[in-house]
């Protein structure tokens with residue numbers, strides 16, 4: 042007995058220790074942790090106006106097969122209230138649900154300016170409760186029109202240089218002193234402008250947004266931004282300051298020929314400011330400082346500032362201390378009350394433009410005496426920071442370009458009407474540092490003239506900026522060129538997701554071309570969290586839609602009179618919302634956009650009512666005839682526009698059917714599906730012969746007059762036609778197979794190089810996978826011959842080019858074409874990159890929202906020995922990494938908590954698959970079936986390593 046007790050006593054500590062370890066193992070390390078919480082896709086957003094904002098969270102766990110079975114959300118007016126559970130705005134209670142995204146706030150009605158602090162906890166599959174998440178928050182904006190007490194104010198300025206043929210007025214500086222008495226609880230600044238603004242309080246800049254409040258159709262809606270300025274205020278005297286730029290409202294925007302005669306002032310003549318500072322004191326008192334006629338204004342050192350043309354700064358005109366309370370503004374003028382806009386004031390729903398990188402020069406050359414060219418090693422959008430020493434009135438001129446001429450001089454011909462020139466006039470007081478405002482350029486090179494001293498690497502720094510969208514992907518492989526191609530796509534996306542998805546960042550264009558956006562949309566969604574950015578742009582798309590149904594070729598459309606639409610471009614109004622829905626299961630986007638989409642489909646259905654599809658020469662009313670077609674393709678003859686128009690229409694019908702069903706509109710869903718089936722049947726009957734070949738009546742196009750490059754003639758038999766039919770899954774199996782053979786044959790005849798233009802390029806590689814020829818897709822994507830993406834990399838591309846032949850060693854920048862239309866930073870052809878994720882790494886979603894994931898890598902022609910793809914989905918990180926060593930295939934996957942995945946492991950029928958180095962644990966991993974050369978397994982969350990012989 043005694044002995045036993047003693048031994049028990051001695052054993053007890055180790056027993057407890059073991060117990061602790063196993064507890065830790067099961068309960069703590071394998072529990073679920075809530076990692077991130079977001080509201081309307083944003084991190085702690087300020088000033089939102091959705092009355093029932095949507096909350097989402099991402100979880101992680103070291104365990105496997107972890108699921109959420111219930112959640113609880115608490116929302117309170119302050120952090121303390123949340124802790125003490127007093128003043129709760131919402132307590133959802135424990136709700137049995139596996140939903141972890143897009144959960145609508147369902148508490149007390151939220152008021153203007155309301156602060157909302159929230160936290161979440163969840164229960165796992167065994168009803169084990171998690172810890173509370175970190176506290177997140179959001180604040181509400183000004184929800185009612187009456188909340189706005191501010192008035193639109195402005196100050197008209199003259200041009201600094203009357204000899205300049207461009208009209209470039211000086212930027213107005215506006216100020217308002219005021220005083221604060223009492224302990225401040227919170228102070229919020231609500232601010233917007235017609236044009237762009239930069240605000241400061243007591244000399245300190247507010248926020249780091251650039252070009253705010255961004256671009257919208259200001260006649261229909263104007264967005265305001267909200268900033269928390271509680272820490273900026275002083276007791277006693279304070280001063281608010283604002284600088285205005287012409288921006289998209291009054292400055293130069295878009296291609297010169299579209300905006301004749303003045304090329305500027307597309308929405309209004311002069312910029313204006315509207316702002317309201319709301320101060321809440323600890324004692325409950327409130328005070329509001331607004332923009333009104335009491336503000337003072339002056340010209341200042343920013344002598345011009347224009348999006349396309351550049352910015353000029355004369356440091357000798359600095360108004361030292363202008364935005365502080367002690368400044369003497371006696372000589373300042375009064376502001377005037379600006380006419381403002383009829384547009385609705387709404388909270389900014391997107392991702393503001395912000396800086397994200399700084400680039401050091403990789404070389405400095407001097408092609409001519411006194412002309413220095415800085416190479417930043419990367420093409421991007423942003424501006425340069427200048428650091429310079431010199432004498433008073435020395436003038437430094439910065440010009441920007443994407444490429445160099447063979448003699449080392451800056452190539453600027455492709456900028457067309459965009460002057461892209463910044464000027465700085467020194468005050469001559471030691472080291473001076475300057476960054477331009479209210480402009481941006483697309484460039485890799487900066488030419489600097491006017492320097493007195495030899496520059497060094499610190500003279501110029503590249504500041505890269507764009508919409509602050511969370512970037513969530515990574516891709517690497519055993520092919521360095523392919524890796525660079527992916528980097529090029531990322532840089533191109535970041536350069537062009539500038540408030541709206543633009544085509545280019547450098548020339549006088551920078552418009553939200555719908556064709557480019559739809560083709561690149563899935564690639565973009567793999568790379569970044571676009572829920573907020575896209576929702577903002579869809580409002581632009583609706584605002585630019587024509588009353589009779591079509592979506593405009595670009596959105597926003599700053600030319601109210603312009604009627605311009607094109608098949609393949611306008612379907613972006615359906616396809617981009619559809620893709621966004623698929624990635625995030627965001628039904629709000631579908632609902633908000635639904636009436637507009639219905640109107641668009643009605644137009645298409647009406648237009649095609651005679652034949653149910655588009656026979657040859659159906660689009661003579663648009664400009665150019667037929668629309669833009671397979672723009673910038675490399676085929677001898679044009680792909681008949683009507684084939685593409687029909688298939689894009691059909692794909693839109695199919696997408697509409699699915700979106701209608703998802704929001705409970707069953708009748709509509711059936712209607713679109715029936716219309717789709719009828720259309721496809723008639724289309725096949727007309728355009729495809731029994732061998733699955735596209736045949737057209739060429740005579741229907743006459744001499745091609747009115748069509749873009751119509752003299753080349755027309756055909757139905759191109760890579761893009763077959764790739765589109767296969768990718769949109771329009772053909773029945775037998776025809777699909779036959780069409781596939783034509784595609785393969787056409788590729789063979791073209792040395793396995795692409796000939797597609799921007800309407801077909803996205804489809805090409807996945808279509809080859811779909812017909813079991815990913816080997817060919819690999820060959821194409823890994824090519825370095827002309828025309829290919831690898832060719833671009835070989836010739837120094839660090840972003841995606843607009844054209845296959847933007848540059849060739851034989852023809853340089855291709856003569857006249859360069860000055861007409863040539864961009865080295867254009868994402869449309871970057872649409873190949875969705876293939877890297879959807880096919881190479883094989884990350885897909887079975888349903889909407891990556892809840893049921895598919896990992897199905899295509900190994901292609903086995904020319905890659907490894908591929909790593911990673912995508913940060915709305916449910917968390919999904920990883921697919923594979924390698925082939927001799928005949929061993931290894932696939933590492935990571936599946937987020939609360940999701941399941943079907944993993945396709947390449948393995949022939951009789952071969953075995955291992956997991957984690959041993960036999961498959963069938964409790965955790967279910968074998969689904971053998972499908973062709975794959976074994977399919979179903980897994981829950983966690984990390985797995987599959988190995989097979991191939």
Ligand code: BGC
Pocket residue numbers: 544545550554556557669672862869
């Ligand atoms: C743009 C394109 C656009 C095209 C339409 C070009 O100027 O840069 O990307 O889709 O026009 O034809």
